[in-house]
Amino acid sequence: MRKKPEELRSHRWYGVNDLRSFGHRSRTAQMGYPRSDYAGKPVIAVINTWSDINPCHSHFKQRVEEVKRGIWQAGGFPVEMPAMSLSEPFQKPTTMLYRNLLAMECEELLRSYPADGCVLMGGCDKTTPALVMGAISMDLPAIFLPAGPMLRGDYKGQYLGSGSDTWKYWAELRAGNISESDWQDVEEGIARSPGHCMTMGTASTMTSAVEVLGLTLSGAASIPAPDSRHAQMATLTGKRIVDMVWEDLKPSDILTAGSFDNAVTAVLALGGSTNSIVHLIAMARRAGVDLNLARFDALARETPVIANLRPAGKYLMEDFFYAGGLRALLTQLGDLLDLDQRTVTARTLGANIEGARVFNDDVIRPRSNPLVAEDGLAVLTGNLAPAGAVIKPAAMEPRFHKHRGPAVVFHDYADMAARIDDPALVVTQDSVIVLQSAGPQGAPGMPEWGQLPIPQKLLKEGVRDMLRISDARMSGTSYGACVLHVTPESHVGGPLALVRDGDLIEIDVQARRIDMLVEPQEIARRRDAWRPPQPKFTRGYGVLYLNHIQQADTGCDFDFLETEKAQPPAGGDPEIH
Ligand code: FES
Numbered sequence: 245m246r247k248k249p250e251e252l253r254s255h256r257w258y259g260v261n262d263l264r265s266f267g268h269r270s271r272t273a274q275m276g277y278p279r280s281d282y283a284g285k286p287v288i289a290v291i292n293t294w295s296d297i298n299p300c301h302s303h304f305k306q307r308v309e310e311v312k313r314g315i316w317q318a319g320g321f322p323v324e325m326p327a328m329s330l331s332e333p334f335q336k337p338t339t340m341l342y343r344n345l346l347a348m349e350c351e352e353l354l355r356s357y358p359a360d361g362c363v364l365m366g367g368c369d370k371t372t373p374a375l376v377m378g379a380i381s382m383d384l385p386a387i388f389l390p391a392g393p394m395l396r397g398d399y400k401g402q403y404l405g406s407g408s409d410t411w412k413y414w415a416e417l418r419a420g421n422i423s424e425s426d427w428q429d430v431e432e433g434i435a436r437s438p439g440h441c442m443t444m445g446t447a448s449t450m451t452s453a454v455e456v457l458g459l460t461l462s463g464a465a466s467i468p469a470p471d472s473r474h475a476q477m478a479t480l481t482g483k484r485i486v487d488m489v490w491e492d493l494k495p496s497d498i499l500t501a502g503s504f505d506n507a508v509t510a511v512l513a514l515g516g517s518t519n520s521i522v523h524l525i526a527m528a529r530r531a532g533v534d535l536n537l538a539r540f541d542a543l544a545r546e547t548p549v550i551a552n553l554r555p556a557g558k559y560l561m562e563d564f565f566y567a568g569g570l571r572a573l574l575t576q577l578g579d580l581l582d583l584d585q586r587t588v589t590a591r592t593l594g595a596n597i598e599g600a601r602v603f604n605d606d607v608i609r610p611r612s613n614p615l616v617a618e619d620g621l622a623v624l625t626g627n628l629a630p631a632g633a634v635i636k637p638a639a640m641e642p643r644f645h646k647h648r649g650p651a652v653v654f655h656d657y658a659d660m661a662a663r664i665d666d667p668a669l670v671v672t673q674d675s676v677i678v679l680q681s682a683g684p685q686g687a688p689g690m691p692e693w694g695q696l697p698i699p700q701k702l703l704k705e706g707v708r709d710m711l712r713i714s715d716a717r718m719s720g721t722s723y724g725a726c727v728l729h730v731t732p733e734s735h736v737g738g739p740l741a742l743v744r745d746g747d748l749i750e751i752d753v754q755a756r757r758i759d760m761l762v763e764p765q766e767i768a769r770r771r772d773a774w775r776p777p778q779p780k781f782t783r784g785y786g787v788l789y790l791n792h793i794q795q796a797d798t799g800c801d802f803d804f805l806e807t808e809k810a811q812p813p814a815g816g817d818p819e820i821h
Pocket of ligand 1: 300331332333367368406441445447
């Protein structure tokens, strides 16, 4: 049933005849809009995370105009609302500290202004989950506009991948294999267009996941940012949201346990970022879906990695788009997906991908020739991570799938930075590097420190992978035998806090175990001696964060923002006085 104009939420601001609505109308007139521009039309909030300091969104100034064009054409009234831009390369200590703040901002913008529906403009890592989390909680019709990946990097005739090649060439520089001048060439060529990172890092993983969830136009997430088809998609996104408002098609009509399973399956098939685990769990819990680590692990056991994309594989997002993109990949997954799930297009996921084809079967592999047959991600538990830890077996040297070695422990990031390259550090390629105090509370903000550096003296011997363990996250563009998200984190007294130099650590990916081989009595003795560290913040948002942040296994949302069911929180809309 189509809504009537007087049923629009914005009618309460614009459509009634009282003193307040006079104010709303006269102030809209002040901005140059006659009544006919908005009367009886859906007001569409375009939440734009553009910023001068976010290179991944540098095209959003232009794209927002294309979105607005679509909204006008479809008979809506676009209202651009700038929101905090979480710029992965620049924001310290980590954008993850601010994901929930942007989620709150998105929700409150939608709640406090006369929005009937919204377009969410994001893409750089945490912007995607943050905007979607806020929109889920507000539950107005919402459509996501993914920023799109940047073009391939270029260096001496070779393609460069965001992040992955940064770590690779940094290691080569530290090992003395390339010059400062080479390194500068990498710097100048690795990011050469607007758009988010173009490896299968967190940005590409999350925008793809959101497409599979049904919250973007079909095919939107794979289009490179500078491609004219991206601009066309922006206009079509603007058009579509207006109809979604009339149809009253909301996130709660789209998001189900089935759509989240689809998103997880797609992330696994893409060889996606471990960060998506935290974000998808947080998004699902906002939607009232109990997605957990065990579900990720179960789906990982049956889902092959079929996207041959860095960091696990060879190609970049531009190649992926030319090979058919996400729609083509989904056609390969077939019975692993529930194709009956609804999407913003008002059609099912299955209908959306009908007719999609693979144009390069080395980039998008058939299931009969996967990049990795199973275990794109694995969830480990054991006495070192009672509530879980994650690892990406597809992006590490296989010899570490089962390994035992002595711990080399750093009690925080500063300690690691000070000692990791010390020639006197007692470490071999079989050692297990452990970083404590890098979790949600400990760092704080659970930064992407999890790809712990390999000691320089081992790099010079040719070592390029080691077993590394932390309660941090890892950039989705990273690779290596890195156990991440160890939960509970060391800062709150998790067993990781109790590891000491020389303790034997054992990992068995097949058995999904991670343990420290220390006598229980000794662990108990260390626990008795452990004292909680001082909180890292004493004022401002940081205090709110520390008081309410939850652990990685439940998505690091704030406790007071979780939604029991997929409904607007108690209180709903504000009164308009
Ligand atoms: Fe923005 Fe990687 S820096 S997505």
